Amino acid sequence: MGTRDRIIDAAEQAISEYGVAGATTKRIARQAGCSEALLYKHFASKEELLLAVVLERMPALGPALDELRAGIGRGDLHAALVAFALAALRFYTRTQAIAGGMLADPALIAGFRAMLAENRTGPHVPVQALAGILRAEQRAGRIDVALDADAAASMLLGACFHRANLSRFVDLPGPGDKEWAGAIVATLLR
Amino acid sequence: MGTRDRIIDAAEQAISEYGVAGATTKRIARQAGCSEALLYKHFASKEELLLAVVLERMPALGPALDELRAGIGRGDLHAALVAFALAALRFYTRTQAIAGGMLADPALIAGFRAMLAENRTGPHVPVQALAGILRAEQRAGRIDVALDADAAASMLLGACFHRANLSRFVDLPGPGDKEWAGAIVATLLR
Structure with a gap:
């Protein structure tokens, strides 16, 4: 699984555990096993990451x-x-x-x-x-x-x-x- | 205006500025000019305070x-x-x-x-x-x-x-x- 997919998975997991507000990019990056800087290389903003979760992980x-x-x-x-x-x-x-x-x-x-x-x-x-x-x-x-x-x-x-x-x-x-x-x-x- | 009303007003204001997650009871109490302990004397929980905002301040x-x-x-x-x-x-x-x-x-x-x-x-x-x-x-x-x-x-x-x-x-x-x-x-x- 690539970094991008790992980040999206970690975001989905963090949102269900902590809610959108509690799912900080710091927490998501740590969970995905990457740096926050690398997360921001894949997603320009938290909005973009949330959109990817909705579009790519939800029916x-x-x-x-x-x-x-x-x-x-x-x-x-x-x-x-x-x-x-x-x-x-x-x-x-x-x-x-x-x-x-x-x-x-x-x-x-x-x-x-x-x-x-x-x-x-x-x-x-x-x-x-x-x-x-x-x-x-x-x-x-x-x-x-x-x-x-x-x-x-x-x-x-x-x-x-x-x-x-x-x-x-x-x-x-x-x-x-x-x-x-x-x-x-x-x-x-x- | 009584303390209870001041707290509800402060909560409504804080929610519109910082969102529900950002509207902490600490922030609301400070804005209402009272202690967090006094806030919790009027509202047993943040849920109860949010419900009061909806029921008493919204059309x-x-x-x-x-x-x-x-x-x-x-x-x-x-x-x-x-x-x-x-x-x-x-x-x-x-x-x-x-x-x-x-x-x-x-x-x-x-x-x-x-x-x-x-x-x-x-x-x-x-x-x-x-x-x-x-x-x-x-x-x-x-x-x-x-x-x-x-x-x-x-x-x-x-x-x-x-x-x-x-x-x-x-x-x-x-x-x-x-x-x-x-x-x-x-x-x-x-």
Whole structure:
């Protein structure tokens, strides 16, 4: 395993143990068995390292979106969207502590925001991608054309993001994830 | 202003300057002009102090829910739900840095979770309250009884929570908040 991978692994480990604020580059470097100077040769900033942890170590939404895209116009649309919602729940559950730590640190979120703007990307991109897929399903005649695809995508991913967050604060009453996701999708497609 | 209020003010100020992790009780006590021992006489833990900041200094969802409740069965339902969504957006925008800081700190979230369980409350309560209001509107004949009120409440508040979060990471493309909320509500009520 190369130094870069060792640093990312150490960062992920440090974040889960000490939180984003406690996962200092000093601690991460020591855990990775390298100097802080070497860490900064691989990552220009803590923001960049955190982004690498999210993009390279967490189950991404990309494959789940690809699967939806591959099934446009065929197969069981309700089941495909439920599977997508469950993938989104897993992704948001896994990434929210890092995202929360960024939000909670004024300097970190400012740096991260600038980095995302420079790369013309961000956590809103999957919402746009999902809306595009819903529009393709409308063209394929499987979703009512009267449905506002952007609003539906905001609500589907928003509900998953919120539920992932809520479940860290409380034991959620009511149905389990799968039944919950089924009700969300059925409500959108009705 | 009493000591308790001075401490809460100092905590809010420290959080916005240094983030949740950087807002130590030592720093907060100094800013409030009291000793750390006195701070701990008013608040048993940092979790308790953070909860007081959220409950006593941030625009709560309670009044927005009360307003919806007062209008059950009369007035412009679409406009009332749009106003509610905008209030939820403001509330989540204001509270998310604190919530994020809790999530990002393993010890803090564990303590906070235990405290919420003991008090039988949590951030899921407004979702349940909104679902109850939607059901009352169904009984009043203003919302299709086929709508799943729990799913609709999850999606409306989830979309607002997610948007409040996304807007901290990126300048959101697309419509402004009011137009966005109008599309969300119209999609739910269709």
